[in-house]
Amino acid sequence: MSEGSRSKKRVWPLGLAAREGVSTARSGRWTSLLIMVAVAWTVAAGAADAVNVTKLVEGEKAWIDAGGYVFVVTGARLDGMQNPVPADVCDRLARIDGIDGSFALTRGDANGSLSYIPGGRASIYSVSAGVTTFLGVAPAANGIVIGTLGFAERTGAHDGDVVRVVQRASFSGPAAQSDPLTLRVADSAVMGEEFDGAMLMPAQLTGTADTCYVRTDAAHHTAVEAALPSYLAYNGLPAIPNPRLFESDFTVDYTHAYEDRQLRWLWVPCAALLGLLWAMLQWFRRSHVAIYATFGMRAAPRLTMQAAEWGVLAGLGVLWGWAIGVVGAVAMGARVDQALTQVTAHALLVVMGASVIVVLLGLRPTGTLLNALKDR
Amino acid sequence: MRLVARDVAYQYPRGDHEVLAGVSFDIPAGTSAAIIGPSGSGKTTLLSLMGHLLPVQSGSIHALADDGTEVSLQQAASWVLQTVSLLPDRTAAANVAVGAFSDGASRPDAAARSRECLASVGLAGHEDDPARILSGGEAQRVAIARALASRRPIILADEPTGQLDARTSSTVLEAMIGSHGERTVVIVTHDPEVAERCDLVLELRDGVIHERARA
Numbered sequence: 001m002s003e004g005s006r007s008k009k010r011v012w013p014l015g016l017a018a019r020e021g022v023s024t025a026r027s028g029r030w031t032s033l034l035i036m037v038a039v040a041w042t043v044a045a046g047a048a049d050a051v052n053v054t055k056l057v058e059g060e061k062a063w064i065d066a067g068g069y070v071f072v073v074t075g076a077r078l079d080g081m082q083n084p085v086p087a088d089v090c091d092r093l094a095r096i097d098g099i100d101g102s103f104a105l106t107r108g109d110a111n112g113s114l115s116y117i118p119g120g121r122a123s124i125y126s127v128s129a130g131v132t133t134f135l136g137v138a139p140a141a142n143g144i145v146i147g148t149l150g151f152a153e154r155t156g157a158h159d160g161d162v163v164r165v166v167q168r169a170s171f172s173g174p175a176a177q178s179d180p181l182t183l184r185v186a187d188s189a190v191m192g193e194e195f196d197g198a199m200l201m202p203a204q205l206t207g208t209a210d211t212c213y214v215r216t217d218a219a220h221h222t223a224v225e226a227a228l229p230s231y232l233a234y235n236g237l238p239a240i241p242n243p244r245l246f247e248s249d250f251t252v253d254y255t256h257a258y259e260d261r262q263l264r265w266l267w268v269p270c271a272a273l274l275g276l277l278w279a280m281l282q283w284f285r286r287s288h289v290a291i292y293a294t295f296g297m298r299a300a301p302r303l304t305m306q307a308a309e310w311g312v313l314a315g316l317g318v319l320w321g322w323a324i325g326v327v328g329a330v331a332m333g334a335r336v337d338q339a340l341t342q343v344t345a346h347a348l349l350v351v352m353g354a355s356v357i358v359v360l361l362g363l364r365p366t367g368t369l370l371n372a373l374k375d376r
Numbered sequence: 377m378r379l380v381a382r383d384v385a386y387q388y389p390r391g392d393h394e395v396l397a398g399v400s401f402d403i404p405a406g407t408s409a410a411i412i413g414p415s416g417s418g419k420t421t422l423l424s425l426m427g428h429l430l431p432v433q434s435g436s437i438h439a440l441a442d443d444g445t446e447v448s449l450q451q452a453a454s455w456v457l458q459t460v461s462l463l464p465d466r467t468a469a470a471n472v473a474v475g476a477f478s479d480g481a482s483r484p485d486a487a488a489r490s491r492e493c494l495a496s497v498g499l500a501g502h503e504d505d506p507a508r509i510l511s512g513g514e515a516q517r518v519a520i521a522r523a524l525a526s527r528r529p530i531i532l533a534d535e536p537t538g539q540l541d542a543r544t545s546s547t548v549l550e551a552m553i554g555s556h557g558e559r560t561v562v563i564v565t566h567d568p569e570v571a572e573r574c575d576l577v578l579e580l581r582d583g584v585i586h587e588r589a590r591a
Contacts, residue, residue: 012478027470291461292474
């Protein structure tokens with residue numbers, strides 16, 4: 001064959017190199033199985049994160065239900081006296097982006113009972129209209145009174161009952177009976193345990209109130225906390241926001257729990273493990289690479305061949321591992337949506353991370369069979 | 377393709393004498409040459425210099441095309457090494473096809489060449505055998521078939537028949553050397569019978585070539 005005809009032929013086109021890689025993957029037997037199993041298990045390990053995230057979500061929900069992301073804002077203390085907070089401003093805070101509920105509350109000596117259960121006397125707190133959104137109770141045309149769970153349990157009253165409230169401004173003061181109101185039963189845990197058993201009377205609070213309850217979310221928690229002192233300032237004195245729950249109440253800081261979870265980075269050791277395994281395989285197979293190099297395979301087709309083999313094995317391994325991971329996560333208590341999301345994200349990160357290592361290894365210069373002569 | 381060496385000398389960095397001391401030879405295109413000599417005489421060193429694995433410290437080694445232009449030995453030569461190197465999980469035919477692919481063969485062409493070359497080294501019918509189940513001699517013949525399938529104009533072989541019996545060795549040599557003028561073949565060997573089959577015998581002794589032309 002002449003040199004001219006040789007130079008016109010394209011040696012190791014990428015398509016051929018890719019097919020060679022696929023053939024290697026198909027004929028690899030134990031090595032191929034080893035890589036697939038390794039990929040599958042490192043991908044399936046994402047189930048641990050899915051379970052972890054589900055627990056965090058459930059824990060955060062319990063935390064929110066108990067008052068997480070709720071600030072109890074009071075006025076500053078001055079000369080031993082506590083300033084009030086502006087009630088109307090407090091009620092309007094819910095219109096601000098990042099605040100999804102707020103209401104003002106005024107404490108007092110008021111107490112009362114339902115007219116048809118005279119013995120069921122309970123503390124009565126005046127609250128602003130925002131309480132309905134905050135506690136998630138439905139309004140009614142004739143007005144509502146909110147009975148806490150403890151109150152409903154103690155009196156046997158039910159949500160939707162039409163009641164009249166016999167109210168006294170003090171324990172022994174004169175009684176006044178309200179017009180018929182619809183009783184709404186609500187869980188007041190978000191406000192604090194001291195309110196369980198009490199009644200909340202929505203009213204047109206004008207002027208000031210003792211306390212403002214503000215609920216935000218994880219994304220706005222810090223910003224809202226910083227803004228509340230000025231929003232609810234009274235007589236030029238900034239208000240004091242306190243988290244309804246302190247960290248010590250829950251062992252986990254849910255504000256940062258999702259970002260701070262260690263399993264978030266599980267993909268890194270998984271990808272590194274696969275990269276190490278692939279590197280070891282290439283080292284053991286260095287004579288195979290040398291065969292191709294001896295017969296004219298340069299860097300681009302060599303990389304294509306190795307990438308094709310990796311693609312086939314990793315693809316099958318991911319499918320296998322993804323299925324194991326999702327089923328395993330659900331079996332271990334993860335929510336289905338969390339299992340799908342976390343295992344898929346973990347799988348993508350693991351494969352992308354390992355693929356970077358595979359490519360870097362494929363770009364390394366390799367010797368030919370002739371290098372064996374050096375050792376003789 | 378013609379192979380020309382002029383005054384090639386080589387001394388290993390930690391060695392106390394020159395392994396090769398002014399080696400010169402001229403192997404005409406299309407001929408076969410055997411390099412013989414006692415162990416340690418520098419045969420493999422000379423082969424390594426041809427493959428550019430070791431730097432030529434002095435002198436020169438060139439592959440020259442018919443028109444006299446110099447051609448890279450790395451691109452023009454196909455190698456058969458004493459140490460058999462096959463892809464163990466691939467079939468014999470797939471291993472031979474690697475050589476054909478290096479010549480730009482298409483897959484059907486490579487498959488046809490594989491059958492043809494395996495038959496020429498006495499392995500017809502073994503195309504689909506995985507390389508890992510082949511005996512040492514069969515594997516060596518597959519490696520030779522792979523070199524043949526590459527259709528490179530030069531074959532450089534290091535003890536290619538070391539693991540073969542006399543009859544198989546004859547078949548393999550016939551396939552490698554082929555008809556006169558087909559390719560240039562250089563064989564490093566200890567086997568006098570192999571040397572007898574070559575057109576030239578280059579005997580390395582005391583670092584110098586003693587050339588014997590055969591009839």
